[in-house]
Amino acid sequence: MTMLGFTGVGKRFADGTTALADIDFDVAPGEFVSVVGPSGCGKTSLLRIAAGLSTASEGTVRRETDRVGYVFQDPTLLPWRTVQSNVELLAELRHLSKRERRERADEAIELVGLSDFAGHRPGQLSGGMRMRVSLARSLTVDPELFLFDEPFGALDEITRQRLGDELLRLFRLRGFAGLMVTHSVTEAVYLSTRVLVLSDRPGRVIGDFAVPFGHPRSPELRFEDDFTHLAGKISACLRGGAG
Amino acid sequence: MIRRFAPPVLVLLAATGLWYAASLLLLSEEERFLMPLPHDVLAIGFGDPDNLAELLTALALSAQVAMSGLVIAFVVGVGLAVAMSQAKWVERSLYPYAVLLQTIPVLALVPLFGFWFGFGFGSRVLVCVLIALFPLIANTLFGLRSVNSAQLDLFALHGAGRWTRLWKLQFPAALPAIFTGLRISAGLSVIGAVVGDFFFKQGEPGIGILIDLYRSRLQSEQMFAAVLLASALGIAVFWFFGFLARRVVGSWHESVRDPAAVS
Numbered sequence: 001m002t003m004l005g006f007t008g009v010g011k012r013f014a015d016g017t018t019a020l021a022d023i024d025f026d027v028a029p030g031e032f033v034s035v036v037g038p039s040g041c042g043k044t045s046l047l048r049i050a051a052g053l054s055t056a057s058e059g060t061v062r063r064e065t066d067r068v069g070y071v072f073q074d075p076t077l078l079p080w081r082t083v084q085s086n087v088e089l090l091a092e093l094r095h096l097s098k099r100e101r102r103e104r105a106d107e108a109i110e111l112v113g114l115s116d117f118a119g120h121r122p123g124q125l126s127g128g129m130r131m132r133v134s135l136a137r138s139l140t141v142d143p144e145l146f147l148f149d150e151p152f153g154a155l156d157e158i159t160r161q162r163l164g165d166e167l168l169r170l171f172r173l174r175g176f177a178g179l180m181v182t183h184s185v186t187e188a189v190y191l192s193t194r195v196l197v198l199s200d201r202p203g204r205v206i207g208d209f210a211v212p213f214g215h216p217r218s219p220e221l222r223f224e225d226d227f228t229h230l231a232g233k234i235s236a237c238l239r240g241g242a243g
Numbered sequence: 244m245i246r247r248f249a250p251p252v253l254v255l256l257a258a259t260g261l262w263y264a265a266s267l268l269l270l271s272e273e274e275r276f277l278m279p280l281p282h283d284v285l286a287i288g289f290g291d292p293d294n295l296a297e298l299l300t301a302l303a304l305s306a307q308v309a310m311s312g313l314v315i316a317f318v319v320g321v322g323l324a325v326a327m328s329q330a331k332w333v334e335r336s337l338y339p340y341a342v343l344l345q346t347i348p349v350l351a352l353v354p355l356f357g358f359w360f361g362f363g364f365g366s367r368v369l370v371c372v373l374i375a376l377f378p379l380i381a382n383t384l385f386g387l388r389s390v391n392s393a394q395l396d397l398f399a400l401h402g403a404g405r406w407t408r409l410w411k412l413q414f415p416a417a418l419p420a421i422f423t424g425l426r427i428s429a430g431l432s433v434i435g436a437v438v439g440d441f442f443f444k445q446g447e448p449g450i451g452i453l454i455d456l457y458r459s460r461l462q463s464e465q466m467f468a469a470v471l472l473a474s475a476l477g478i479a480v481f482w483f484f485g486f487l488a489r490r491v492v493g494s495w496h497e498s499v500r501d502p503a504a505v506s
């Protein structure tokens with residue numbers, strides 16, 4: 001069974017830019033797939049196609065679920081809403097009852113550890129906290145497929161690692177299938193069960209690495225030989241593709 | 244509090260002092276009507292019950308004209324901006340005329356409105372509407388456009404239609420800009436009501452007609468009192484919308500939270 005399947009997918013924009021070519025891959029339930037690739041190779045385009053926000057110009061995309069979480073590169077919170085009401089937004093757009101919204105939001109806010117800040121506005125939060133709110137917001141749709149576009153790109157190293165660990169915990173707890181774009185090979189290996197490497201534009205899959213480490217993972221994993229070895233191989237593949 | 248209010252109060256005191264000096268030292272008794280002494284303005288303009296009643300009646304009329312104009316301009320301006328934001332062709336067909344409205348001297352059209360619609364309340368309001376319309380259209384449109392593409396993606400992803408998007412995303416995002424527009428337009432509307440008055444010699448007198456009347460009768464204390472009242476109306480309106488903006492969007496939008504940043 002697959003949660004998301006790309007077969008021969010290509011993307012060509014109206015202005016003639018070809019962003020993606022011949023993309024084939026599946027994401028199965030329980031998998032967390034990371035995509036690394038040079039800047040501008042079409043990673044965001046790939047996620048948007050996966051979410052149905054954009055259509056493939058070639059090939060087919062199969063998605064088994066409508067419960068899709070999408071965490072954008074910046075948190076895209078609505079500044080006029082409180083944390084609570086931001087997290088309730090998606091349930092609201094999906095016309096759930098007030099009580100249901102509240103319950104889901106409370107649970108999600110609790111999960112990301114922001115219960116004390118439910119009444120705050122995004123402007124009063126740090127960058128890391130805003131990203132947590134964004135995560136919580138997506139959690140309320142109880143996603144079966146969770147897409148992440150460089151979710152921690154704008155954060156400092158420590159916050160980044162902490163949020164990474166939180167994401168791992170959520171992944172184990174909720175059991176969604178994940179597809180994440182990131183610039184960091186270490187982060188990709190640490191968080192994923194599989195890492196895909198894309199070439200320069202137009203992006204093609206030039207590497208597909210299984211990550212053999214079990215869960216739970218601890219931060220020390222990053223310094224073990226197997227880990228650095230795998231990260232090294234992926235980096236080499238990335239450099240080769242980027243020529 | 245003191246740091247905020249002391250400087251402008253000092254400037255006011257200094258200006259009043261200069262006024263007295265100029266009036267007493269530079270002007271002879273016969274010339275004094277050019278710059279009447281401030282306490283005379285207060286005593287004659289506001290202290291005399293008949294004068295005061297006349298002034299306040301006129302002020303109320305002008306305020307009514309200005310506010311009616313502003314309300315209509317607000318409804319029409321926001322409505323047009325929403326329509327433009329929803330359909331490109333509406334914007335393409337109407338925006339050039341909105342800009343035109345901004346470039347033609349509306350006050351020069353007043354005699355024309357007089358011909359067409361008479362010199363009553365309706366024409367006076369129309370002047371205000373035309374003067375106040377453009378800033379509301381432009382600011383609202385700018386605000387509705389200020390949402391970023393990721394926010395639009397978020398709404399699209401979770402099945403929001405155009406009206407949900409407008410109501411829950413674009414409109415709240417536009418509020419700070421709409422308030423900026425309201426503030427500018429409110430000031431313009433007051434100007435439209437007062438200056439427009441100069442052209443409406445018939446009918447009940449607004450504050451502008453009174454100013455002109457006192458000028459022609461050389462009743463300079465009353466004239467200055469009327470000018471002060473007209474200015475106070477402008478200031479009150481400007482302050483009110485600043486206050487309203489802070490109440491409504493101040494909790495999340497910086498530009499209105501900091502009074503110094505508001506222009």
Ligand SMILES: Nc1ncnc2c1ncn2[C@@H]1O[C@H](COP(=O)(O)OP(=O)(O)OP(=O)(O)O)[C@@H](O)[C@H]1O
Nearest residue numbers: 013014015017019038039040041042043044045046
């Ligand atoms: N709407 C569009 N119209 C035309 N070209 C586009 C459009 N969106 C993206 N592109 C182009 O497609 C290519 C891939 O863009 P995309 O945003 O998917 O790259 P990316 O891998 O996410 O880049 P980054 O790592 O910088 O985020 C780029 O060359 C970009 O300029």
Ligand SMILES: [Mg+2]
Nearest residue numbers: 043044045149
């Ligand atoms: Mg991108």
